Amino acid sequence: MSQQTDVSIPTLGERTVRSPLPLNTDHDDLIANFVPDAIRVRYNAEINSDAPLPEMLFEKAGPREFIFFEPAKVRAAIITCGGLCPGLNNVIRSAFRQLNNYGVPEVWGIRYGYQGLNPAADAPPVLITSEMVDDIHRDGGSILGSSRGEQPAPVMVDFLQHRGINVLLTIGGDGTQRGAHEIAVEAQRRGYPLAVAGIPKTIDNDIMYTSRTFGFSSAVDMARTVLTCAHNEARAYPNGVALVRLMGRDSGFIAAIATLASQEVNFVLIPEISFQLEGENGFLNVLKRRLKARQHALIAVAEGAGQHLLTDGQREKDASGNVLHKDIGLYLRDRITAFFKEQKIPISMKYIDPSYIIRSMPANSEDCWLCDQYARHAVHAAMAGKTDMLVGKWNGFIHVPLPMATASRKKISPESLLWNSVLSATGQPAQLI
Amino acid sequence: MSQQTDVSIPTLGERTVRSPLPLNTDHDDLIANFVPDAIRVRYNAEINSDAPLPEMLFEKAGPREFIFFEPAKVRAAIITCGGLCPGLNNVIRSAFRQLNNYGVPEVWGIRYGYQGLNPAADAPPVLITSEMVDDIHRDGGSILGSSRGEQPAPVMVDFLQHRGINVLLTIGGDGTQRGAHEIAVEAQRRGYPLAVAGIPKTIDNDIMYTSRTFGFSSAVDMARTVLTCAHNEARAYPNGVALVRLMGRDSGFIAAIATLASQEVNFVLIPEISFQLEGENGFLNVLKRRLKARQHALIAVAEGAGQHLLTDGQREKDASGNVLHKDIGLYLRDRITAFFKEQKIPISMKYIDPSYIIRSMPANSEDCWLCDQYARHAVHAAMAGKTDMLVGKWNGFIHVPLPMATASRKKISPESLLWNSVLSATGQPAQLI
């Protein structure tokens, strides 16, 4: 038998308050069951007797029978940070509702991300009401607003402490969750009982221990629509080349999955798979052969792909304020254009960057209900006094310590069946080198 | 340690042919890996040390290094049976493409479901070509057609044998897969080496060992749209009651998940949870109190809910050819209308049955790529000589024996967190009795 790691989650203290939720611990009485703290979820559901893997066990998420906080004494706050992502409003709404279910009397909405936890920004929080959130789940964006960047943890904890906020739900990606960890650490240092529960928001779907972040499905929906449009553009012109830049800084999930959904893409370039432009089997010559054979090509490139091509040296060449070449999409567009010009092959190039459209759309149905689940689980965790943690989703909803969730990023393995099916769907060579 | 069951899959014989697919078994060479037959996937990823469960292990789906069939000698057939479901064309297309990847020279499309395997129906199969399937993944329906009902297994095997078809991909629900099992058994009885690989198509998402059937996500999308419309209807009229009948013969997944996605529903009635109409806490009086408090109500009912209300006795009362009362939707509509008439409370009742619209829509992005994966895995399994099996999805894609897959149906547990979150989202009482 292989080695087991049981991943433990920090808590604020003993859970002595009977949960007010109408669940119980009896089976077969048709009433939902509280989740015992002892249940564990395996990270690895596979068994390969030839190559046994170390096992990692996570706490199962869900409402606990005994909780840490007296609900009437809770002041909760919700914060959305970083780039927009479909589903932010849905999370806000369901978190508010679930806090209501517990009987929490005050739920504050922090304005403009971590800026709103800094009095210097002069953006005071708003008290969330039922009317305020009633219809927001059908809209994109975030009613609370967002911002990028950090604020000093002591300043933020001052703010929270000053207002008596003891539950903080942080909706954001790994930058946000690193900030959340700092808040949790600072509160703990002060002995201030603050439950910090993270909800993984990254449109790139690259959070560890989280098979699916919210917003991703909606992003793929819109990306597929755009790929179909781009396919129409490519097909309609002699030697039509359509190049779509999709999100994916470190991981190519949107590009890969949208390609599988669209089935029209001929080349997908993602951060996980290195490629060359030059050389007989480099991308440009392979593209040239494709055009010769089929007269059109559709390329999807994740924003983080091919970063090695954008070396400092190269950037210096284009300097004088020209920021184009830091963007792989624009870089590729220019390189492809130049290559075919050099080859004296006229092409019709269409470059599309739908990023801002994709991230500000309303959530699709999948994300709507995923957001609902994430939000409720985060509330359950916080009410139980779990802190410095994030709700993950891996063989079910789980609790993940923030440092563990942000230590690295989930990526597509080039040797996985997923990537292999992308290659099958596109027909592109496994290596563009 | 608890007891383990290793679920074995019938095979046609030894796998002696080297797969022509460009994968290998080396790690870290950036080339995708064949899946060893020995890898197992746990049914149960949870550990509850207080109540250990028996473990069930499934074969992991995926391309095998050695396969049973010489691809050049394969004649494959694809069949779609039962009601329409978003994604049928996507499965057909990806299955055709993956068979192509193996080098299979002939892929036949059986017309109109199992009828097309009976010469009496006079609906000869069509040879599928690349042009034929090129653009079908954006359309609903099935280019092959479908039908309900059974055909005698010997007749169907005669048909297949006569045409030399040795790989049969059966896309359908549990009726279809029971038929597929009979075909597999009959072929085996004859010693005819036929690989029968099923792909679980049930819009209800109720196939065992399959966390997600294709078409379900698209169904939820459209169901949510309809629920939002119905909510608009209910809110706009004094005592507006909107009643939406959704699919779900034995399982309420569409109704429950669409409710979580929509967040507008006030009552969800599903087959798994019994309810009464009459009585102080029966549905009608609870609805009356809701109307008194809020002046409108939105109800979602799965087609299989409340079947006990439609007893023979009751049906006799309404007889004389009146078939209305076999349908819980129409029955509820009439009972609610009659109840409030009796109570002298004027209501505005809107009844909506979107079933045919939901099932004939094109697949959404989630289903598009899920279909692609199911189709490719079914081809991998069949080429490896697996038979009498279905591609399941449970902690990853797995192989499930057909009799096991069709022995019972996946259902929502009334004690699950899923159902509990539905109750939270609707505010309906846990019991309507």
Place this chain on the structure above:
Amino acid sequence: MSQQTDVSIPTLGERTVRSPLPLNTDHDDLIANFVPDAIRVRYNAEINSDAPLPEMLFEKAGPREFIFFEPAKVRAAIITCGGLCPGLNNVIRSAFRQLNNYGVPEVWGIRYGYQGLNPAADAPPVLITSEMVDDIHRDGGSILGSSRGEQPAPVMVDFLQHRGINVLLTIGGDGTQRGAHEIAVEAQRRGYPLAVAGIPKTIDNDIMYTSRTFGFSSAVDMARTVLTCAHNEARAYPNGVALVRLMGRDSGFIAAIATLASQEVNFVLIPEISFQLEGENGFLNVLKRRLKARQHALIAVAEGAGQHLLTDGQREKDASGNVLHKDIGLYLRDRITAFFKEQKIPISMKYIDPSYIIRSMPANSEDCWLCDQYARHAVHAAMAGKTDMLVGKWNGFIHVPLPMATASRKKISPESLLWNSVLSATGQPAQLI
């Protein structure tokens, strides 16, 4: 030269107040122009010298330089009546905003249609605020609610007079506008200066002197989606027959235009064109020949088609409370089913009635901006003291007296090019008799 009729519009009195809107009467100064009262719009833009038609001239809609009401003294009310229709919220919002532009201090929303003008209904109006309407244009339904049926004009005028409401915008179809006319007449009888301006809301697009009512375009959008789904159903089954019932009580515009948009329909039945079921060239035998030739058929029927088939005699036959046969959709479904049963031809019948879904969807873009224009023109008219009138759209926006707008209904002429192109698109015979 042919005879001219100049259609005059009742007014409350002289326009002595200078409009506060920032327009003028100078040309070529890049500032928008007030519309002189003297401008007329021809009903008939065609000239047929062989058959000259009498000419009818309407007042052109638009902001007037001098208006009747002192804006600061206006209390306006907005009311939505009858069935839901995409765009109601858009009209409410733009009317509120345009009233704001004039400086009107109070805008009331009447609840639940004409019921809200009857104190007996106990549904007091709400004071509309900017926040209330800010985001409503993206949602279907009506934030004010609606109802069918009439209320006594004296009661309603009492209500309006009591609250000092002197501008009433009535959003509704011809029943609503007949009620609006009665209100205008009653107010005039009392000498109470009330401006009643109607906005034509009929999803059927059947209001006279109005080439396009709002909601119609959205209805066609959704109807087309449903027809495409139904086409998928019909094609997928042997002898598949899909029957879609669409709105259109007196006029078949939705069915006809959605057919042109969809291009998949084989038969359209509308109220304007009589047809027979029986007989060699009756619908049933023509359908039979179609199935023989093509094995599937898609039928769109407007709700008001074939009413002669639903004679009292026939209704008596099916009586005993069975209300089915008052609905042409269900009647046709049953007759087709019975006919093919009799003919011993198995068919697969799918019946779809999407009415409630269609009418409660949000407005599409066309309707969004059409609603905006209607709303603003209605406000301009009312501020100018026009009353007992409706904003029409015929060669531009015009003013139409309410009695004239409700005297008859716009219909499709069987001899028109529009209907002829429907026949071309469906391939159905010009006569089913």
Place this chain on the structure above:
Amino acid sequence: MSQQTDVSIPTLGERTVRSPLPLNTDHDDLIANFVPDAIRVRYNAEINSDAPLPEMLFEKAGPREFIFFEPAKVRAAIITCGGLCPGLNNVIRSAFRQLNNYGVPEVWGIRYGYQGLNPAADAPPVLITSEMVDDIHRDGGSILGSSRGEQPAPVMVDFLQHRGINVLLTIGGDGTQRGAHEIAVEAQRRGYPLAVAGIPKTIDNDIMYTSRTFGFSSAVDMARTVLTCAHNEARAYPNGVALVRLMGRDSGFIAAIATLASQEVNFVLIPEISFQLEGENGFLNVLKRRLKARQHALIAVAEGAGQHLLTDGQREKDASGNVLHKDIGLYLRDRITAFFKEQKIPISMKYIDPSYIIRSMPANSEDCWLCDQYARHAVHAAMAGKTDMLVGKWNGFIHVPLPMATASRKKISPESLLWNSVLSATGQPAQLI
């Protein structure tokens, strides 16, 4: 009475062939009527007795009783030119079908626009079949392909003459129609009886005598979606500025109408209305005041707006190969960014250019049926021997001589009610100077 101009259309000769279409000239027999050649449609439906306008009369479009061509001797060709536009495939399909209705035996699809009429391009035409076009009306793009640019008229007429093509349907904007005119003139010069009938395709909706070109409604739909997304982006960040570049080289219809549909835009900049960036009431300072008041702003800019800002002088300043400043969208983005940097006001700028997505989407319902009508009318005109003309839509479908249709462009008048309602919806000042 004012002066009348009767606009005449060139014809190939006498119409001596009885149309095979099943229409007649009798009224009240429920059979559609041929359109007499003598019917005229007024350009101006308004009467302003104070300022009478000269009248212009157009031929009414529609099927004629007597036509020029013997259908069996017609070889027709369809060509799509210029940028993609929603609805191209719909026009192709309906034109093919209507030609079929006349009994035309051969319909050719020219590949890649005018390139396909030049043998040098080596892109031979394809014979269109029913199967080929059956399902294309649901897809964006053009199955025939397109290209920009001209070809010599003699070369193109050689090509047409060589293949015996005597009906040419040209689908394109004013560049395309100018080319069509040259073809018509060259054919006439040779005495080759070629009917050239244009169908106005410009997503900008800027063709004269055409109130609505196809593709425009779909463009507005998608533009509205993007504006709503951009609004979400702007609102979510402190001093969020979203800038959306929309199509509209000479006319701002897409930007203006999408703004009315969206109701979220704060500033619309179109080619017809000049504006300044600098100065107290220039755009930048007005934007600054808006941000101060509301903390966010949404700007829509048509691609042809503010061209005076991109003078050569200015371009020289930024030169050294930097092509950014030829694009008003990118120019504005940079100027706004620089201005607020200078003002030391941090803003969050989001720039979105959805052009390629908008133009390659499938047609919406409005465009679907509009395409159908345009296509059928073009076929009717060509079969009647009308040539060197375009199907316009102005108070109904009309015939417009190509030189007249391409002589100038339809624009938004700054003094129109349309533009005034845009100002009302945005709240922007009438002048940004």
